[in-house]
Amino acid sequence: MGELLAIMLFFPLAGAGFQAVWGERIGRRASGLAAAGAIAGSLAAAVAAIWQLGVTPHQISYGSWFAFDGLNVAFSLLYDRVAGLMTTTVTFVALLIHLYSTLYMREDKSFARYFCYLNLFVFFMLVIALADDLIFLFMGWEGVGFCSFALIGFWHGELKNVDAGRKAFLMTRVGDLGYVAALALVVAAFGHASISDLTGRVGSLPTGMATAIDFLFLFAAFGKSAQLPLSSWLPDAMAGPTPVSALIHAATMVTAGVYLLVRLEPLLAIAPDVGATASLIGAATALYGAACALGQRDVKRILAYSTISQVGYMFVAAGCGDVAGAMFHLQAHAFFKSLLFMVAGVMIQAFHEEHDMFRMGQRLRRGLPGLFILFLCGAAALAGLPLTSGYFSKGRTLADALAHPGSPFLLAFVLAAIAAFLTALYVFRMLFVAFFSTPADPAPLVADVALKKMERPLWPLALLALIFGFYNTPEFFGLRPWLDAYLAGTVIPNPPEVEHAERFVGVLDAFMALGGLWLAWIFYKPARRPTAAAAGIFTAGLGLDALYRRALAVPYFRMAAFLWRGVDEHVLNGAAMATASGVLGLSDTLRRVGSGRASASLLTLLAAAAVLLTWLAVSFT
Amino acid sequence: MNVPLSHVLAVAAALFVIGGVCAVARRSIIMILVGVEFMLTAACLAFVGAALAWGNLDGQAAVIIVMGAAAAEAALGLALLVHGRRGGGTANADDYNRLAG
Amino acid sequence: MTALGLLFYLLSAVALLAAVLAASRRNPIHAVCCAMVVFLAVAGLFVVLGAPLPGVLEVVVYAGAIMVLFLFIIMLLDLKAEAGTVPMARFLVPGVFAAATLAALFALIGTDPSGRMPLPMALATPAAVGQMLFDNYWMAVEAVSILLFAALAAVLLLGRTPPANANKGSAA
Numbered sequence: 001m002g003e004l005l006a007i008m009l010f011f012p013l014a015g016a017g018f019q020a021v022w023g024e025r026i027g028r029r030a031s032g033l034a035a036a037g038a039i040a041g042s043l044a045a046a047v048a049a050i051w052q053l054g055v056t057p058h059q060i061s062y063g064s065w066f067a068f069d070g071l072n073v074a075f076s077l078l079y080d081r082v083a084g085l086m087t088t089t090v091t092f093v094a095l096l097i098h099l100y101s102t103l104y105m106r107e108d109k110s111f112a113r114y115f116c117y118l119n120l121f122v123f124f125m126l127v128i129a130l131a132d133d134l135i136f137l138f139m140g141w142e143g144v145g146f147c148s149f150a151l152i153g154f155w156h157g158e159l160k161n162v163d164a165g166r167k168a169f170l171m172t173r174v175g176d177l178g179y180v181a182a183l184a185l186v187v188a189a190f191g192h193a194s195i196s197d198l199t200g201r202v203g204s205l206p207t208g209m210a211t212a213i214d215f216l217f218l219f220a221a222f223g224k225s226a227q228l229p230l231s232s233w234l235p236d237a238m239a240g241p242t243p244v245s246a247l248i249h250a251a252t253m254v255t256a257g258v259y260l261l262v263r264l265e266p267l268l269a270i271a272p273d274v275g276a277t278a279s280l281i282g283a284a285t286a287l288y289g290a291a292c293a294l295g296q297r298d299v300k301r302i303l304a305y306s307t308i309s310q311v312g313y314m315f316v317a318a319g320c321g322d323v324a325g326a327m328f329h330l331q332a333h334a335f336f337k338s339l340l341f342m343v344a345g346v347m348i349q350a351f352h353e354e355h356d357m358f359r360m361g362q363r364l365r366r367g368l369p370g371l372f373i374l375f376l377c378g379a380a381a382l383a384g385l386p387l388t389s390g391y392f393s394k395g396r397t398l399a400d401a402l403a404h405p406g407s408p409f410l411l412a413f414v415l416a417a418i419a420a421f422l423t424a425l426y427v428f429r430m431l432f433v434a435f436f437s438t439p440a441d442p443a444p445l446v447a448d449v450a451l452k453k454m455e456r457p458l459w460p461l462a463l464l465a466l467i468f469g470f471y472n473t474p475e476f477f478g479l480r481p482w483l484d485a486y487l488a489g490t491v492i493p494n495p496p497e498v499e500h501a502e503r504f505v506g507v508l509d510a511f512m513a514l515g516g517l518w519l520a521w522i523f524y525k526p527a528r529r530p531t532a533a534a535a536g537i538f539t540a541g542l543g544l545d546a547l548y549r550r551a552l553a554v555p556y557f558r559m560a561a562f563l564w565r566g567v568d569e570h571v572l573n574g575a576a577m578a579t580a581s582g583v584l585g586l587s588d589t590l591r592r593v594g595s596g597r598a599s600a601s602l603l604t605l606l607a608a609a610a611v612l613l614t615w616l617a618v619s620f621t
Numbered sequence: 622m623n624v625p626l627s628h629v630l631a632v633a634a635a636l637f638v639i640g641g642v643c644a645v646a647r648r649s650i651i652m653i654l655v656g657v658e659f660m661l662t663a664a665c666l667a668f669v670g671a672a673l674a675w676g677n678l679d680g681q682a683a684v685i686i687v688m689g690a691a692a693a694e695a696a697l698g699l700a701l702l703v704h705g706r707r708g709g710g711t712a713n714a715d716d717y718n719r720l721a722g
Numbered sequence: 723m724t725a726l727g728l729l730f731y732l733l734s735a736v737a738l739l740a741a742v743l744a745a746s747r748r749n750p751i752h753a754v755c756c757a758m759v760v761f762l763a764v765a766g767l768f769v770v771l772g773a774p775l776p777g778v779l780e781v782v783v784y785a786g787a788i789m790v791l792f793l794f795i796i797m798l799l800d801l802k803a804e805a806g807t808v809p810m811a812r813f814l815v816p817g818v819f820a821a822a823t824l825a826a827l828f829a830l831i832g833t834d835p836s837g838r839m840p841l842p843m844a845l846a847t848p849a850a851v852g853q854m855l856f857d858n859y860w861m862a863v864e865a866v867s868i869l870l871f872a873a874l875a876a877v878l879l880l881g882r883t884p885p886a887n888a889n890k891g892s893a894a
Contacts, residue, residue, distance in 0.1 A: 595718060596717075596718035596719065596720040597714065597715045597717075597718050598653070598714040598715075598717065599645065599646075599648060599653075599714055599715060602644055602645045602653070603645050603815065603816060603819075605645075606641050606642075606645050606816060606819045606820065606823070607819045609641075609819075609823055610819040610820070610822040610823040610826070611822075613822075613823050613826035613827060613830070614822055614823075614825075614826045616826065616830060617825070617826040617827075617829035617830050617833075620829075620830060620833050621829055621832075621833055623724055623727045623840045624726075624727045624730050624731075624840060624841055625837055625838050625839060625840055625841065626836070626837040626838075626839065626841060627831050627832065627834070627837035627838060628730075629730075629771070629841070630827075630831045630837065631827075631828060631831055632734040632737070632738070632767075634824060634827040634828065634831065635738055635824065636737060636738060636741055636760075636764075637827075638820045638823055638824045638827075639738065639741040639742060639745055639820075640741065640745075641816070641820055641823070642745060642813060642816050642817060642820045643741075643744065643745035645816040645819075646745075646812050646813045646816045646817075647745070647812075649750060649801070649803075651750045651753070651754070651792060651795070651796060651801065652745075652750065652753060654792070655744060655753060655754065655757050655792070656745070658757065658761075658784070658788065659741055659744075659757070659760065662760070662761065662764050662780075662784070665764070665768075665776065665780075666764060666767060666768075669767075669768050669771045669773045669776060670771055670841070672771075672773065672846075673771050673772050673773070673841050673842065673844060674836075674837075674839075674841055676842070676844065678846055678850060678851055678854045679854070679858070679859075680773075681773050681775065681776055681846055681851050682851065682854060682855045682858070682859050682862075684768075684773070684776040684779075685775075685776065685779065685851075685855060685863075686859070686862050686863075686866055688776075688779055688780070688783050688784065689866035689867075689869065689870060690866065690869060691784070691788070692783055692787065692788060692870070692873075693866075693869050693870050693872075693873035694873075695788045695791065695792075696791065696873050696874075696877050697873050697876055697877060697880075699791060699792070699795045700876065700877040700880040700881055701880060702795065702799070703795060703798070703799065703880070703881060704880045704881070706799050707884070708884075712799065712801050
């Protein structure tokens with residue numbers, strides 16, 4: 001088992017190194033295939049590992065990293081069934097995205113750099129998925145943040161891309177303060193930072209300390225998963241290439257926050273306030289994301305806000321303590337959201353880098369019918385149309401919130417349910433406007449054979465988007481819930497109230513989805529020739545970004561400018577220069593004493609003689 | 622005679638000071654040189670007085686030496702003045718100030 | 723008060739008065755003439771103090787050669803001067819220092835009790851002075867002669883009329 005995990009981690013890392021050194025030399029096709037091959041090897045190792053995995057988790061250590069003062073940090077892995085699911089999902093989706101990337105980046109010159117970072121990202125994500133030691137996990141955490149920055153700002157010739165990458169990095173960094181603070185508390189309380197040991201000894205921790213640690217980890221998770229209040233980096237992160245958005249900001253990195261909470265679930269269980277906060281903020285974010293998605297015109301920004309919204313659902317489930325439910329929605333979302341992003345990538349390239357969906361239309365459906373089917377599958381899953389994967393997974397999270405005792409959870413349920421309606425609304429708005437309308441100002445359609453080829457890796461995802469739900473159906477369906485059974489030994493099972501709630505939620509969810517579809521049809525059907533509304537506060541993300549800019553960035557810049565001009569230049573530099581010029585002035589005055597006139601020298605001589613003699617006279621009498 | 626040595630020295634001191642004032646306060650090079658001569662003469666006077674007081678001829682030998690030096694210095698000073706005056710210079714010490722900082 | 727003592731004080735007064743006069747004349751000829759009087763008076767003082775050789779040398783060298791040289795130069799360079807005296811203000815600052823120096827010197831002179839003894843009557847013959855000079859201070863004599871030789875060479879160099887060549891202009 002240890003060897004399989006080592007192979008799984010080694011392949012992407014070696015791939016990244018290979019790309020960095022030889023990537024440019026071997027040419028575009030070979031580079032892409034090498035990168036995809038590395039991920040394929042990792043996927044094979046992941047499947048083999050999960051095949052051999054029983055109920056008992058494996059703890060493997062590859063050696064000590066550093067140790068001082070009693071703290072021992074090791075490269076230790078905790079491979080249980082949750083980790084197994086995560087690694088297979090990540091490697092599977094990453095492989096498809098790599099294959100898609102070889103076609104998407106077919107005209108880009110920096111392909112070696114791209115594949116290097118992409119492979120490196122997968123490596124760091126697998127570290128997060130597998131790590132046992134929290135400091136080792138933090139290495140992966142920071143690593144994905146760095147790769148995300150490098151890939152968002154991939155086309156660094158344009159400054160706004162780099163700004164977007166920097167914004168993402170800085171905002172997740174703010175969250176990471178919470179991680180480091182929590183890490184400090186954990187080490188102070190336990191003397192080490194190993195998850196497996198932690199979850200075993202949770203009982204010995206006082207509630208206040210546990211609440212503090214959990215809140216700090218929750219804050220870090222908010223940052224990484226783009227939840228309120230640290231969500232405004234994700235829409236701007238769409239400046240990167242679309243496969244990057246698909247991998248990082250749909251399937252993997254944004255789910256790292258949820259995954260962290262899932263791994264630390266026993267720690268969350270003894271601090272109920274944190275769970276309530278997680279669910280409530282997750283639901284609020286879900287509503288926020290869905291509302292803002294309704295105000296967007298850019299296809300990628302719609303999907304970005306949609307991601308913010310859907311990850312909120314995962315937080316609702318994690319906050320209720322339902323690990324299986326959170327993982328279920330995580331996997332389903334990974335499949336249908338990456339599918340949708342990659343479809344959006346093809347749409348953008350089909351219209352020659354046009355992002356505005358109000359300039360696309362039924363020509364797209366007629367020209368690329370396969371693409372339309374793919375989008376339909378993903379959209380149905382996202383909206384939660386009955387019997388799709390999204391229907392079952394989202395229903396599960398809503399049922400968790402409804403069944404959990406406590407008023408925060410009820411409020412979370414209400415918000416999440418409204419968000420579900422809005423989700424269906426914006427998804428079908430996007431479907432109708434992008435694929436059915438006749439725009440007043442159409443963009444030119446490009447006929448490129450590569451576009452049809454790019455659809456090929458997406459069919460497995462479309463299939464999964466539709467049928468993955470049957471993997472874990474609720475009780476009243478009568479089918480066996482595979483995921484719950486698989487995780488039965490590893491996680492706390494759901495209380496029976498959840499199953500009762502699922503019936504109610506199932507019906508409600510179906511109504512929401514169909515209602516959203518109907519309302520979207522009313523507003524956006526092609527006969528009405530829908531035009532975009534003017535950009536308003538929903539387009540600007542309810543002013544969150546502007547608020548941060550006004551409250552934080554601008555004062556910081558002002559203070560930096562003050563410190564630069566005011567303190568550094570005027571005070572420090574000025575002091576140094578003033579000292580220099582003061583000395584200069586002093587020496588100038590002294591210089592004039594030596595005027596070169598003989599009479600002055602003579603007078604000085606006489607004065608000196610007078611002084612000397614006076615002193616002599618005084619001392620001798 | 623009834624003149625104490627201190628009186629001789631006092632006369633010499635007075636002559637020295639007058640020569641000093643003349644050398645410092647006057648701008649003309651001639652006058653500066655005259656002042657310097659006064660000061661040297663005052664020193665000679667003091668030497669002679671001391672020679673008489675201690676019954677030693679060394680003082681008078683010193684006078685001879687001093688006079689020789691004074692002669693050389695006066696000659697050189699005047700030669701410099703002549704040299705400086707050539708080509709339109711002045712006899713004013715203040716005008717030779719090219720060594721000013 | 724012996725006659726020599728009286729003569730001493732008289733000659734001192736003349737010397738000091740003439741010195742003051744010389745210092746305050748604007749016309750350089752007048753100043754140099756006053757200086758000559760000073761040197762003649764000092765020569766007399768030397769003789770009164772029993773040093774005839776220095777006295778004669780004073781007259782011959784100082785008053786007779788150096789001051790005459792001054793007069794030659796003044797007339798050669800045709801140094802003009804305004805009539806009358808130098809303004810008092812010019813003497814103020816040096817006068818302060820000079821007064822301080824004088825006071826200090828007087829104080830120093832006054833501290834020595836052996837200075838109160840009256841001077842003996844003596845006369846040093848030139849032969850004796852010459853003998854002593856070349857017995858004990860021959861090195862100094864040779865040094866002074868080299869000094870005079872150097873001065874002679876320098877004066878000759880400085881006094882050279884510059885060649886008609888325009889490059890070697892004399893600086894003011």
